[in-house]
Amino acid sequence: MTDQTATIGDKKISIHPGETILQASRRAGFDIPTLCYHADLSPEGGCRVCLVETDARGRIQAACHTPLQPGMEIQTSSPRLESLRRNILTLYVSAHPPNTFRPSSVGTEIERLMHRLGIPAYAPGHTGKSVPVDESHPYLRFQRSLCINCRRCLHACEEIQGQFVYGLEGRGSSTHLIFGPSERFADSPCVSCGSCVDHCPTGAISDIDRIGAHAPDAVVQSTCGYCGVGCQLDVEVSDSRIARIRGTSEAEVNHGHLCVKGRYAHAFHHSGDRLTAPLLRTGDSWREVAWPEAISWLSRRLLELRDRFGPDSLGVFTSSRSTNEAAYLLQKLFRTRIGTNNVDCCARVCHSSTALALQTVTGTGAATASYADIPLTGVIVLAGANATEAHPVVGARIKQAALSGSALIVIDPRRIELAEFASVHLRPRPGTNVPLFNAIAKVLVESGQIDEAYVESRTEGFAELSNFLGALSLAQIEKITGVDRKEITAAAALLAKNRPALFVSGLGLSELTQGTASVMALCNLGMLTGSIGKPGAGMLPLRGQNNVQGNADMGGMPNQVTGYQSLTDPDVRARLEQIWGIAPPREAGLTISEMIDAAAKGKIKALWMQGEDVAQSDPNQTHVIEALKTLELLVVQEMFMSETARFAHLVLPAAGSLEQEGTFTNGERRIQLVRSAVQAPAGARADWEVIRDVANAMGAQWTHETPSDVMDEIAWVAPKLFGGVSYARLKPNGLQWPCPTADHPGTATVHAQGFLRGKGKLVALEYVPSPEHTQDGYPFLLITGRALEHYNVGTMTRRTPNRSLLPADFVEIHRDDAARLNIMDGQTVQIQSQWGSTRAPARVSERVSPGTLFLTFHFPETHTNVLTSPYVDPQSKCPEYKVTAVAISPLPEEAA
Ligand code: SF4
Numbered sequence: 069m070t071d072q073t074a075t076i077g078d079k080k081i082s083i084h085p086g087e088t089i090l091q092a093s094r095r096a097g098f099d100i101p102t103l104c105y106h107a108d109l110s111p112e113g114g115c116r117v118c119l120v121e122t123d124a125r126g127r128i129q130a131a132c133h134t135p136l137q138p139g140m141e142i143q144t145s146s147p148r149l150e151s152l153r154r155n156i157l158t159l160y161v162s163a164h165p166p167n168t169f170r171p172s173s174v175g176t177e178i179e180r181l182m183h184r185l186g187i188p189a190y191a192p193g194h195t196g197k198s199v200p201v202d203e204s205h206p207y208l209r210f211q212r213s214l215c216i217n218c219r220r221c222l223h224a225c226e227e228i229q230g231q232f233v234y235g236l237e238g239r240g241s242s243t244h245l246i247f248g249p250s251e252r253f254a255d256s257p258c259v260s261c262g263s264c265v266d267h268c269p270t271g272a273i274s275d276i277d278r279i280g281a282h283a284p285d286a287v288v289q290s291t292c293g294y295c296g297v298g299c300q301l302d303v304e305v306s307d308s309r310i311a312r313i314r315g316t317s318e319a320e321v322n323h324g325h326l327c328v329k330g331r332y333a334h335a336f337h338h339s340g341d342r343l344t345a346p347l348l349r350t351g352d353s354w355r356e357v358a359w360p361e362a363i364s365w366l367s368r369r370l371l372e373l374r375d376r377f378g379p380d381s382l383g384v385f386t387s388s389r390s391t392n393e394a395a396y397l398l399q400k401l402f403r404t405r406i407g408t409n410n411v412d413c414c415a416r417v418c419h420s421s422t423a424l425a426l427q428t429v430t431g432t433g434a435a436t437a438s439y440a441d442i443p444l445t446g447v448i449v450l451a452g453a454n455a456t457e458a459h460p461v462v463g464a465r466i467k468q469a470a471l472s473g474s475a476l477i478v479i480d481p482r483r484i485e486l487a488e489f490a491s492v493h494l495r496p497r498p499g500t501n502v503p504l505f506n507a508i509a510k511v512l513v514e515s516g517q518i519d520e521a522y523v524e525s526r527t528e529g530f531a532e533l534s535n536f537l538g539a540l541s542l543a544q545i546e547k548i549t550g551v552d553r554k555e556i557t558a559a560a561a562l563l564a565k566n567r568p569a570l571f572v573s574g575l576g577l578s579e580l581t582q583g584t585a586s587v588m589a590l591c592n593l594g595m596l597t598g599s600i601g602k603p604g605a606g607m608l609p610l611r612g613q614n615n616v617q618g619n620a621d622m623g624g625m626p627n628q629v630t631g632y633q634s635l636t637d638p639d640v641r642a643r644l645e646q647i648w649g650i651a652p653p654r655e656a657g658l659t660i661s662e663m664i665d666a667a668a669k670g671k672i673k674a675l676w677m678q679g680e681d682v683a684q685s686d687p688n689q690t691h692v693i694e695a696l697k698t699l700e701l702l703v704v705q706e707m708f709m710s711e712t713a714r715f716a717h718l719v720l721p722a723a724g725s726l727e728q729e730g731t732f733t734n735g736e737r738r739i740q741l742v743r744s745a746v747q748a749p750a751g752a753r754a755d756w757e758v759i760r761d762v763a764n765a766m767g768a769q770w771t772h773e774t775p776s777d778v779m780d781e782i783a784w785v786a787p788k789l790f791g792g793v794s795y796a797r798l799k800p801n802g803l804q805w806p807c808p809t810a811d812h813p814g815t816a817t818v819h820a821q822g823f824l825r826g827k828g829k830l831v832a833l834e835y836v837p838s839p840e841h842t843q844d845g846y847p848f849l850l851i852t853g854r855a856l857e858h859y860n861v862g863t864m865t866r867r868t869p870n871r872s873l874l875p876a877d878f879v880e881i882h883r884d885d886a887a888r889l890n891i892m893d894g895q896t897v898q899i900q901s902q903w904g905s906t907r908a909p910a911r912v913s914e915r916v917s918p919g920t921l922f923l924t925f926h927f928p929e930t931h932t933n934v935l936t937s938p939y940v941d942p943q944s945k946c947p948e949y950k951v952t953a954v955a956i957s958p959l960p961e962e963a964a
Contacts, residue, residue, distance in 0.1 A: 074140040083138055090118055090131035098144040101153060101181055103160070104218040105132040106267050108317075108324070109227055112219050116156050117181070120144050128152070154185050160216050161187060163241070168213060169270070174283075177269035178216065204254035206869035207276055207332045208265065214272035215245050221264035221273055228263045228325055230467035230489075245272075259856060260328035260873070261460070266314060275312060275332075284311055288745040289800070291732045292330040293389065293725030294859050296611030297321065297439070297461050298734025299330050300801075303726055303745035310334045310726060310746055320801045321439060321734065327460030328870065329859055334726070336867035337746065342707060343721035344751035354719075359753065359761075366718055367765035369701055373674045374406050379653075383410030383663040383672055386624035387679030387705070387755070388616035390722070391730025391742055393778035394755035395615070396622040396630060397770075398678055401759055403623075404650050405766045409635065409657030410672070413624030414616060414680060418575055420659075420944040421583025422609045423620060428584075429591045430600060430607075431825030433632060434617060436818045437570060437606030438736040438804065442466060444604030447475040447566035451590055452501065452576020452950075456485045457856040459574075459610045459735075466572065475562045479504065480576060481851060482880075482922055483915045492559045495917055496549040498849045499838040499951040502582050505589035506833065507545040507556045508563070510537040512596050517564035519598030526823065527595045529830035536832035548835065550917075567597040568605035575612065575853070579950045584943040585833045595828045601819035611735035613860070614725065618733030621789070621805070622782065626657035631786025647785055659945040660686070661938075667695040674701035678755060679722065683711040684861040684928055687936035687947040688903055705755055708863055711928050722755055723748035730756065730775040731798065733805075737815070739793055740802035838951045839939050842919070846901065846953035848885075850921045850935060853950075858926035866927065877930040879908045880922040881956065886912040891958045899923065901954045904934030910958075921956060 072083045074092070081096050088111065093100050104115040111133035118131040121143040131144070143149070161169050161182065169175075170189040171182035182189075202210040222234040222245075233256050237246045247256035264273045284304035292299040300319030304312040313331050317324035346362035347354040357365070374382060384402045386395040399411045423433035430436060442448070442465045456463030463486065470476040470489040478490040479501070487493040496504045512518050513534055523530050542553045563569055571594050577586040591600070591607060599605040611617045623630035629652060633640040641651040658666060664682070666672040668691065675696075686692045696702060696715040704716040713719045725732075727748035733739045748754070756778060760770050772778045776795040783790045792807040792814075803814040818824070842849060857874035858865040865871070879899060881891060891897055893912040898905060899921070908923060908930050916922050925932035939948045 072138050074136050074138060074142065076142040077144060083136055087136050088132060089120055089122070089129070089134050089136050089140070089142055092136040093120070093131060093142065093144050100131050100144050101184060102132060103157070103178065103181060103269060104220060106220055106223075109220060109223040109267065112223065115160070115218060117153050119149055119152055121146060121149065150185070154187060157181060157185055157187050165213055176271045202252050203276060204252040205258070205260070205276070206872050207260050207262070207328070208253050208258065209274050209276040209279065210253055211272050211274070212244065214270045216270055216272075217243050217245065218269060220267045220269060221245070224263040224267040227468070229259065229261045229464050230471060231257060231259055231261075233258045234264070259460070260332060261326060261464070262314070262331045263325060266324065278312055281311060282306065286745075288743050289316055289741075290726055290743040290745055291614070291740045292326070293614050293732075294329045294333075294864070295459050296613060296616055296735040297459050298614065298732060298738060298740055299326055299461055300740070301326070301330060305745050308746055310337055318800060321738065321740075322461050325461050325464065328857060328873070329865060330461075333859075333865045333868040333870045335869065336707075336864045337724050337726060339708070339867045341709070341867075342749045342752060343709065343719060344749050345721060347719040349717045362718060362720065363758070363761050363765050366703060367762050370406065370674065370762075371766060373701055377673050379407035380410060380657070381671065381673040382406050382408055383412075383658060383674070384676040385660060385678065385680045385682070386411065386413045386619055386622070388414045388613035388619040389679040389725070390615065390755045391728065391775060392615065392618040392622050392733060392739070392782065393730045393775040394678065394759060395619045395624050396778060396782050397756055397759040397763070398676070399623040399630070400648060401763045401766075401768075402676075403629070403652035404648050405763055405768055407653060409626050409653050409655065410663060411624060411657055412626050412660045412663065413619040414613065414660070414685070418612045418616065418946070419578050419609055420946045421578035421580070421941050422573065422587045424944045425584045425587035425591060426607060426609075427632070429588055429829040429831065430819055430823050432818055433620075434737050434818070435606070435608045435735055436600050437608045438816045439465065439608075440816065441570050441604050441606065441608065442469050443472070445469065445474055445568075445570040446604070447477065447562055447569045449477045449479065449563070449569055449571045449590075449593070450486055451479040451571065451573045452578075452586075453572055453574025453610050454480065454482070454484045454853060455572065455574070455610060458612070458854045460856060462572075462610060475566045477559050477562055481917060481920055491562055492555060494551050494555055494559055496551050498851055498920065499580050499582065499840075500549040500835070501577055501580070501586040502589050502833050503545045503835040504549045504551055504556070505586070505593055506537060506540055506835070507542055507549070507553070508560045509533070509589070509592050509596055510540055510542070511557050511560035512564060512593070513537055515560070515564075517560065518596040519567060522598030523596060526601075526828055527830050528827040529832075533592065533830040533832050563593065563597055568599035568602050569594070569597050570605050570608060571599065572608045572610060574610050576851075576950055578609075578944075578946055579948060581838050581939050581941050581948050582836055583941040583946045585836070588831045589833050592830055592833075595830055600828060601817060601823070603817050606817065609735065615732040617735055617737065618731070618739070621733055626659055630782060631789045633786060643785065647781065661940055661945055661947060664692055664695045667698055670698060673699060674703075675699055676703040677712060678705045681710040681712045681861050681863065683715065684931065685925070685933065687933050687949060688938040689931055689933040690904055691938065705758065707752070708867075710863060711861075720758055721752040723752050727752070728754035730754070731779065737804045738802045739798060739805065741795070741798045838948060840937050840948065840951045840953050842953050846955050848919055848921050848954050848956055850899065850901070850923060850952040850954045851950050852923050852925050852932055852936065852952075855924045855926065858924070860926070861928070862926035874926075877908045877924045877927045877932065878911045879956070880911045880913055880916045882916050882918045882920070883912050883914060884918050886910065889956065889958060891956070896959045898957050898959055899935060899954050900956075901935040901937070901952050903937055903952075906930055906932060906934055907959060921954065
């Protein structure tokens with residue numbers, strides 16, 4: 069057997085397959101200088117600064133892209149190598165105007181390298197030309213005079229974001245960087261993830277607001293407060309303000325990558341219109357009151373209404389924006405001090421169908437897989453999720469998986485960005501997921517392409533499902549869904565060939581009257597292909613809000629208490645009685661939409677809304693506003709005066725996510741620390757603290773002094789899921805539940821040892837059409853959803869420069885429909901449903917199919933949800949945001 073070692077300097081080291089000389093040298097402790105190389109990116113091999121001698125005769129090779137071979141004798145440093153490196157770097161420096169780069173131990177990467185190699189600032193051969201700086205983009209700046217054409221930005225853009233913005237044009241000394249077909253950043257396809265900034269070694273591409281900024285006073289690691297991906301942030305603080313945010317490179321969730329929201333949209337924290345004192349309504353006006361008065365008034369009022377109208381006349385919407393600790397304490401307050409289970413959260417209006425479906429068929433209502441499974445899988449099914457806009461860091465990872473050879477099946481009525489990378493794109497009519505998934509299952513079963521051993525050993529219900537599928541007609545399904553059977557067969561074949569599969573789903577499945585059935589039908593495919601409970605496979609619903617998973621976990625549900633425990637289980641009740649001093653009522657409470665309906669009927673008298681802007685976000689907005697107006701007491705905890713807060717009797721100013729301590733739980737069940745990077749404005753307080761104080765003013769004796777104390781109680785209350793969770797264990801990458809004991813490592817793949825409910829349940833699912841269908845006067849089907857630049861109702865992103873990236877909502881219409889209706893791109897149009905009407909500028913494109921429209925909901929002036937219907941999924945009570953029959957017409961310029 070040949071010797072599998074090489075010599076580097078004076079050390080003999082073993083060969084690791086695929087390792088380059090540079091990687092092996094770093095492993096062995098040799099620090100070879102580099103310029104165009106970055107460990108995150110594939111080697112460019114262009115600058116030659118990393119030259120090493122690779123044999124006894126002094127053969128020179130670039131270390132960054134030369135594999136280490138057995139028997140090599142590497143010298144990483146010698147007078148000859150140092151001289152070569154100095155000459156190379158001098159050539160780079162001398163091609164730039166004088167003093168462009170100055171040697172410095174604390175400057176940019178190229179300046180640090182000059183310092184190390186002893187290269188002076190001034191070098192002969194410079195041109196002295198001045199080159200204009202591109203500051204067209206709100207966040208990014210390009211200073212061409214600093215660019216050395218090292219292509220690190222290009223690699224970062226392609227290999228991390230998958231965006232392909234950059235290119236090089238010209239030859240020889242006139243080679244220069246370009247932004248795709250455009251001249252300026254602002255006109256380029258850049259999605260502002262900032263990866264290029266982090267990888268540029270010269271500062272040619274930089275954050276526009278950091279020019280000339282001094283080093284931060286502190287860097288605090290925390291968790292992004294936008295979407296449920298849960299990216300880890302390094303928050304740089306200067307002069308008590310957030311100066312810049314970068315991704316935490318060691319974070320398992322995001323590996324240093326962020327999106328335009330997490331990285332750049334933080335200015336809202338310091339917005340001048342933050343709420344800074346409790347506001348108490350007196351008639352039509354507000355009065356600022358001190359916190360002790362607000363807390364005492366609120367506690368008295370809650371008790372008064374409870375005693376007058378009964379506990380079930382009060383209810384609470386716990387917040388998916390706030391921390392686990394705040395959500396836990398608020399549901400505990402209502403269950404113990406008021407005595408009602410009228411507790412719900414916004415998971416109801418997004419993924420309640422997903423949670424119910426997963427709980428029914430697998431035994432646990434959350435993702436079975438992790439983001440780390442994305443690069444491991446052979447095939448990804450992306451269903452009803454526009455990941456690159458709504459969950460951009462996960463979207464970029466899916467794109468990278470597809471670029472690296474994973475098969476990608478996109479199921480979405482719109483031609484979303486990831487459809488460009490898909491092997492198959494199925495475009496069902498909105499609301500027809502169930503028959504489409506049934507059709508794929510039918511093809512798999514009837515062509516013998518299922519994982520028989522898995523189905524036999526790990527599932528139940530196959531015979532019934534198989535009989536049901538046998539009776540379905542593909543011709544009929546083609547008619548219902550609008551998807552050609554050849555495409556259905558192609559998707560089934562891809563799944564079968566590359567199984568097990570990773571099923572990534574979104575609100576396009578759950579926010580339907582058949583939401584629960586849609587997710588169950590997707591789970592059928594998961595089980596038929598043997599995918600659930602294996603690494604690199606499983607069900608991965610993308611959770612919308614930063615802590616929507618945690619909010620439901622904490623007990624923000626009317627029918628289950630913390631940790632999805634039954635309200636009637638005697639053991640659970642005994643434990644709650646021991647810890648809480650009182651067990652909650654046994655009967656399930658009302659859901660969000662039921663509480664709104666009950667308020668409209670005068671049965672609910674008081675609602676506490678923690679960070680929920682229901683007047684803008686919930687469907688059938690006119691009805692919601694009427695219900696809010698009837699309340700005797702509406703309490704709102706908010707950072708800003710929201711649309712809902714305008715109807716409140718008491719508004720409590722809240723701290724933002726980077727102004728408080730606590731935890732969020734992301735979409736892969738990972739509980740992560742949230743840390744206070746800056747102080748909340750004077751007068752705004754962390755939600756958990758306010759809730760504790762109100763409970764104590766109502767007679768409780770809660771002694772939690774920190775959020776960590778609250779987490780210890782959560783672990784005690786729900787030991788099966790959280791028994792091993794404590795703050796001390798959450799650094800640096802959090803813990804994925806279930807984590808039942810202090811020595812349990814957390815769970816990346818759920819159901820690996822068998823389904824938590826015993827056997828996975830296959831379900832025969834009939835198609836039930838939505839009550840919303842095209843009809844006379846309403847010939848289009850409307851889908852609502854998000855755009856990349858804004859977050860939900862835009863409360864935070866509208867108060868940042870993201871507003872200049874997307875200044876208004878828009879409605880997408882297919883170009884054939886636009887031509888037929890004389891609608892021009894950018895023209896304001898009227899959209900009308902039987903529930904209400906609004907207007908928005910049209911975007912003419914082919915992203916939507918003919919007969920379908922797509923409208924965003926980020927701006928209060930659009931009030932998109934006046935259009936959506938009151939229909940809900942009868943099982944989960946999740947509203948149907950994804951199908952509304954509407955009409956659209958152009959508005960004359962004078963009326964727009
Ligand atoms: Fe934040 Fe989501 Fe963007 Fe990550 S992907 S930075 S969690 S908004």
